[in-house]
Amino acid sequence: MKTLNTAIIGYHTTKFGELWERSLFHLAQEAIEEAIKNAGLEKEQIDAVFFGNMMAGIIENNVHATAKIAELLEMNLPVFRTEAACASGGMAFELAATYLKANPGKTALVVGAEKMTDVSVQDVTQALSAAASGEEQNVGLTFPGLYGILAQQYLQTYNYTEEHLAHVSVKNHYHGTFNEKAQFRREITVEQVMKSTYVASPLKMLDCSPITDGAAAVVLTSNEAYIKNKPAAYVHAVVSATDTISLKHRKRLTGLDATRIAAAKAFEQAGIGPDSIRIAELHDCFSIAELLAMEDIGFWNEGEAGARIAEGATRLDKKGPLVVNTSGGLKASGHPVGATGIKQLGEVYLQVTGQAGKRQVENATFGLAQNVGGSGGTAVVTILGTDHA
Amino acid sequence: MKTLNTAIIGYHTTKFGELWERSLFHLAQEAIEEAIKNAGLEKEQIDAVFFGNMMAGIIENNVHATAKIAELLEMNLPVFRTEAACASGGMAFELAATYLKANPGKTALVVGAEKMTDVSVQDVTQALSAAASGEEQNVGLTFPGLYGILAQQYLQTYNYTEEHLAHVSVKNHYHGTFNEKAQFRREITVEQVMKSTYVASPLKMLDCSPITDGAAAVVLTSNEAYIKNKPAAYVHAVVSATDTISLKHRKRLTGLDATRIAAAKAFEQAGIGPDSIRIAELHDCFSIAELLAMEDIGFWNEGEAGARIAEGATRLDKKGPLVVNTSGGLKASGHPVGATGIKQLGEVYLQVTGQAGKRQVENATFGLAQNVGGSGGTAVVTILGTDHA
Numbered sequence: 001m002k003t004l005n006t007a008i009i010g011y012h013t014t015k016f017g018e019l020w021e022r023s024l025f026h027l028a029q030e031a032i033e034e035a036i037k038n039a040g041l042e043k044e045q046i047d048a049v050f051f052g053n054m055m056a057g058i059i060e061n062n063v064h065a066t067a068k069i070a071e072l073l074e075m076n077l078p079v080f081r082t083e084a085a086c087a088s089g090g091m092a093f094e095l096a097a098t099y100l101k102a103n104p105g106k107t108a109l110v111v112g113a114e115k116m117t118d119v120s121v122q123d124v125t126q127a128l129s130a131a132a133s134g135e136e137q138n139v140g141l142t143f144p145g146l147y148g149i150l151a152q153q154y155l156q157t158y159n160y161t162e163e164h165l166a167h168v169s170v171k172n173h174y175h176g177t178f179n180e181k182a183q184f185r186r187e188i189t190v191e192q193v194m195k196s197t198y199v200a201s202p203l204k205m206l207d208c209s210p211i212t213d214g215a216a217a218v219v220l221t222s223n224e225a226y227i228k229n230k231p232a233a234y235v236h237a238v239v240s241a242t243d244t245i246s247l248k249h250r251k252r253l254t255g256l257d258a259t260r261i262a263a264a265k266a267f268e269q270a271g272i273g274p275d276s277i278r279i280a281e282l283h284d285c286f287s288i289a290e291l292l293a294m295e296d297i298g299f300w301n302e303g304e305a306g307a308r309i310a311e312g313a314t315r316l317d318k319k320g321p322l323v324v325n326t327s328g329g330l331k332a333s334g335h336p337v338g339a340t341g342i343k344q345l346g347e348v349y350l351q352v353t354g355q356a357g358k359r360q361v362e363n364a365t366f367g368l369a370q371n372v373g374g375s376g377g378t379a380v381v382t383i384l385g386t387d388h389a
Numbered sequence: 390m391k392t393l394n395t396a397i398i399g400y401h402t403t404k405f406g407e408l409w410e411r412s413l414f415h416l417a418q419e420a421i422e423e424a425i426k427n428a429g430l431e432k433e434q435i436d437a438v439f440f441g442n443m444m445a446g447i448i449e450n451n452v453h454a455t456a457k458i459a460e461l462l463e464m465n466l467p468v469f470r471t472e473a474a475c476a477s478g479g480m481a482f483e484l485a486a487t488y489l490k491a492n493p494g495k496t497a498l499v500v501g502a503e504k505m506t507d508v509s510v511q512d513v514t515q516a517l518s519a520a521a522s523g524e525e526q527n528v529g530l531t532f533p534g535l536y537g538i539l540a541q542q543y544l545q546t547y548n549y550t551e552e553h554l555a556h557v558s559v560k561n562h563y564h565g566t567f568n569e570k571a572q573f574r575r576e577i578t579v580e581q582v583m584k585s586t587y588v589a590s591p592l593k594m595l596d597c598s599p600i601t602d603g604a605a606a607v608v609l610t611s612n613e614a615y616i617k618n619k620p621a622a623y624v625h626a627v628v629s630a631t632d633t634i635s636l637k638h639r640k641r642l643t644g645l646d647a648t649r650i651a652a653a654k655a656f657e658q659a660g661i662g663p664d665s666i667r668i669a670e671l672h673d674c675f676s677i678a679e680l681l682a683m684e685d686i687g688f689w690n691e692g693e694a695g696a697r698i699a700e701g702a703t704r705l706d707k708k709g710p711l712v713v714n715t716s717g718g719l720k721a722s723g724h725p726v727g728a729t730g731i732k733q734l735g736e737v738y739l740q741v742t743g744q745a746g747k748r749q750v751e752n753a754t755f756g757l758a759q760n761v762g763g764s765g766g767t768a769v770v771t772i773l774g775t776d777h778a
Binding site: 058061068070076077078083084101374378 | 443447449450455458460464465467468472473476480484487488491492515518519521629638763767
């Protein structure tokens with residue numbers, strides 16, 4: 001199967017940032033309404049909604065979003081909420097694509113949203129740590145700590161330095177300057193990253209994605225009449241895989257097997273290889289994560305990422321074969337966790353349909369998104385493309 | 390379409406009750422392992438897992454169960470967590486059936502689990518209230534209060550008394566005596582219900598389902614080779630619908646429109662009517678809920694339920710055309726919220742395949758399960774049957 005005959009035909013993301021005046025469902029509502037409008041549809045043409053959110057239960061004692069979304073839409077349609085920590089958005093999209101494969105001709109709205117800045121940094125850090133195992137939480141490991149362990153392992157194994165990590169953030173901040181929805185829109189330098197405070201060695205503040213509010217939605221359809229004459233990004237593959245929740249049970253710490261397995265299956269489904277991808281949105285929750293993803297997906301060989309990122313290989317202005325995180329990634333665009341997976345897919349949709357404006361990558365026929373939950377316990381890899389045959 | 394060619398071929402539920410010595414994932418693990426064994430399969434024959442849970446995030450800062458389940462199974466397979474308040478189990482099952490429709494020949498494990506007794510009654514009441522709207526929570530409405538409003542409306546509209554409600558609990562406690570996994574296994578009388586303390590008028594303690602720990606799992610497959618020569622309950626329909634999360638936005642309060650819509654579509658899909666159903670597991674979180682469900686599904690006419698329940702129409706010993714909640718329902722069997730929807734389906738599976746022992750209903754060719762989230766913001770209706778043509 002080269003394609004699922006299912007395409008994204010509309011997208012909207014709210015501004016990402018510290019949006020103190022807006023609630024979770026205000027944000028979700030904007031994303032939902034504007035994505036439907038962007039697709040040129042009416043809400044009555046939506047058959048089902050898939051909603052990705054991680055932490056509203058913990059932060060604001062708010063679950064049962066299925067009914068809240070029905071209330072917003074004033075419709076009685078099926079609504080499904082998924083949660084896979086920071087991969088909640090990607091997983092919602094995977095289930096929506098599955099729904100459309102089972103129900104040809106139908107249309108789904110996929111929305112992700114997260115409201116993180118209404119509580120203290122301590123409380124949101126605690127809520128994020130809910131994605132780690134109980135044992136990891138009990139010894140005080142937070143996510144910078146978990147990714148710090150992965151970063152140490154990578155740097156030591158391949159003899160890289162912290163400067164190599166810094167190039168990820170520098171590139172993504174540069175890309176963020178082109179994205180008006182991004183949380184941070186200013187360039188930073190390797191020196192600034194190196195001088196920023198340690199959060200969990202070797203990761204410093206500017207290696208870490210921020211705490212963010214935001215929502216994003218895409219309209220996904222297998223209705224040929226809706227796709228016709230519209231910019232459309234076909235789903236060539238969407239595959240998830242899992243791994244142990246605890247780092248201590250992993251087979252290796254220099255990469256994420258969930259990404260590796262999901263990517264290999266996705267390329268097999270799509271019938272293409274990493275070489276065909278021109279644009280990728282990768283889950284750079286921490287700088288190290290983008291380097292691991294480049295190798296796990298097969299864009300670069302094992303141990304190669306540190307050297308290649310320092311060359312600026314995946315920067316927009318390099319005009320190389322692959323540009324990574326044109327949205328600014330999680331680092332500059334922001335990381336409202338439930339929304340991130342959908343924003344990634346929206347960015348790939350904009351790129352493959354030629355709507356990415358100042359950050360447009362030329363000849364972006366195929367694009368890839370990789371969304372990760374926790375320290376790699378879940379990964380979803382999606383391949384989108386303009387052709388559908 | 391008369392059938393999805395997908396069948397339940399294995400089931401296990403843990404004991405339901407106050408299981409202080411067991412954790413959420415201990416319970417889930419027992420359900421998973423024993424359901425796979427009951428289906429006569431090995432874990433490697435499972436292609437995907439669907440997990441329903443409502444409140445582990447709130448109660449124990451525990452999300453990302455996708456990875457935890459992968460760790461338990463020592464596999465990297467896709468795992469999906471769904472949440473729709475107390476309909477989380479039913480929704481997991483619906484998505485699993487959709488997955489199998491999209492991927493013929495595959496096999497899914499659907500597991501629901503909830504651990505509710507490790508925190509105070511106040512804390513679990515608060516966590517349950519997360520399924521209500523923010524506005525309802527802010528005015529102090531808890532779930533007995535919300536269903537108390539529905540009960541008042543029903544009793545007043547049709548001139549019934551609190552004794553009519555009491556018959557629901559009396560019947561379900563009677564059925565619970567036949568279910569060795571039930572939380573409560575003793576009969577109660579109308580007098581005992583009437584003398585029990587008011588929780589939220591007109592609902593008294595013995596109108597309310599208890600706080601429960603438990604897990605349940607079914608193996609669902611579209612692989613004909615796995616189904617052959619095994620007791621199998623085919624999925625004839627599984628449909629969800631939504632309604633407003635807040636009671637104040639509902640069109641009526643004498644029933645749940647989400648159930649009504651989902652049931653009508655389910656009967657249409659299955660090509661049968663309510664008359665064909667011999668056994669139903671309905672979501673009696675409070676006594677009133679079973680009466681509303683009987684009318685919303687179309688088993689009884691509007692306003693008829695109070696009179697019919699008092700006649701004992703749906704008791705096992707009545708040997709009438711329809712028996713309801715042979716498991717004991719949520720009231721006697723217990724209500725570990727994420728597990729409830731799966732236990733309901735498991736009970737219907739046992740009944741239609743003739744494995745229900747002392748509580749077996751004769752000629753139970755078709756059975757129905759109705760799983761509700763919140764005060765009716767979500768409903769999932771499933772029809773199972775022995776034939777598949």
